[in-house]
Amino acid sequence: MKIKDVSIRDLRSISNLEHHIFKENAFSIKLVEKLIQQNILFLKLEDGKIMKKLIGFIVVIKDREDQANLINFLIHPQFQSKGYGSLLLQETIERIKRLKEIKKIVLNVQVNNSIAIKLYEKFNFQKNSKIIENYYQSGEDAYLMELST
Numbered sequence: 001m002k003i004k005d006v007s008i009r010d011l012r013s014i015s016n017l018e019h020h021i022f023k024e025n026a027f028s029i030k031l032v033e034k035l036i037q038q039n040i041l042f043l044k045l046e047d048g049k050i051m052k053k054l055i056g057f058i059v060v061i062k063d064r065e066d067q068a069n070l071i072n073f074l075i076h077p078q079f080q081s082k083g084y085g086s087l088l089l090q091e092t093i094e095r096i097k098r099l100k101e102i103k104k105i106v107l108n109v110q111v112n113n114s115i116a117i118k119l120y121e122k123f124n125f126q127k128n129s130k131i132i133e134n135y136y137q138s139g140e141d142a143y144l145m146e147l148s149t
Contacts, residue, residue, distance in 0.1 A: 001084065003091050006042040006057060008033070013054045014044070021074045025136045035059050040068060041095055045075070045088045055079045058092050060105075068096050070107040073116075085119055093123060097149050105149060108135055108142040120145050 006014060011033055019026040027035070036042055041060040046052045056075035063069040070092070075085045096102055109116050111131060121127070125145040135142035 001055065001087065002046050002048055003043055003088060004046065006036055006044045008036055010044060010054075011036060014057055017054055017057070017074065017076060018072070021077070024138050025140075027072065035061070035072075040099065041092060043088065043092060043095075045084055055084055056088055058088055060092060060096065062102070063106075066101055066103040068099070068102045068105045070105060073107075080115075086122070089119065089123055093147070093149075102149055105147045107145050108132065109145060110136065111141045111143055117143070117145075120147075123147065 011029065014036075015027075015029040015032045018032060038061070039059055040062045041058070044057045045055040047055060054076065056079065057072070058070065058074075059072040060068050060070050073085075073089070075088070093105065096105055105125075107120065107125070109120065117127065125147045128144040128146065130144070132142045132144060134140075
């Protein structure tokens with residue numbers, strides 16, 4: 001497995017995977033393109049083979065001077081529950097911690113996504129008990145989770 005920076009050449013495969021997983025909650029291709037160009041981290045996880053199958057990706061923006069916001073993170077269903085999400089999240093957290101001005105990482109997660117919540121808690125993210133109602137386009141609610149760096 002290899003973790004690499006996403007480039008504009010990855011736009012189509014990232015957008016396709018995004019829509020496959022998140023369906024009506026997926027980012028538009030225009031937004032994905034903008035995120036490729038304006039982020040602090042946009043990493044992809046690929047298998048190490050010649051065809052370089054996209055396993056997953058993660059997007060982090062800086063939404064305050066001292067805060068990074070993990071706005072998108074997914075692993076292809078075929079590769080879930082095999083440690084790839086942990087691998088990508090660990091690398092992302094390590095890279096963010098190297099940015100000395102960042103004191104906190106935040107993210108939103110669907111309240112019913114217990115697998116993702118467990119993963120974030122494994123990395124010491126704390127769930128804010130207040131639910132953000134209708135956070136997603138589909139009308140689903142979200143938790144805010146935070147990690148001090």
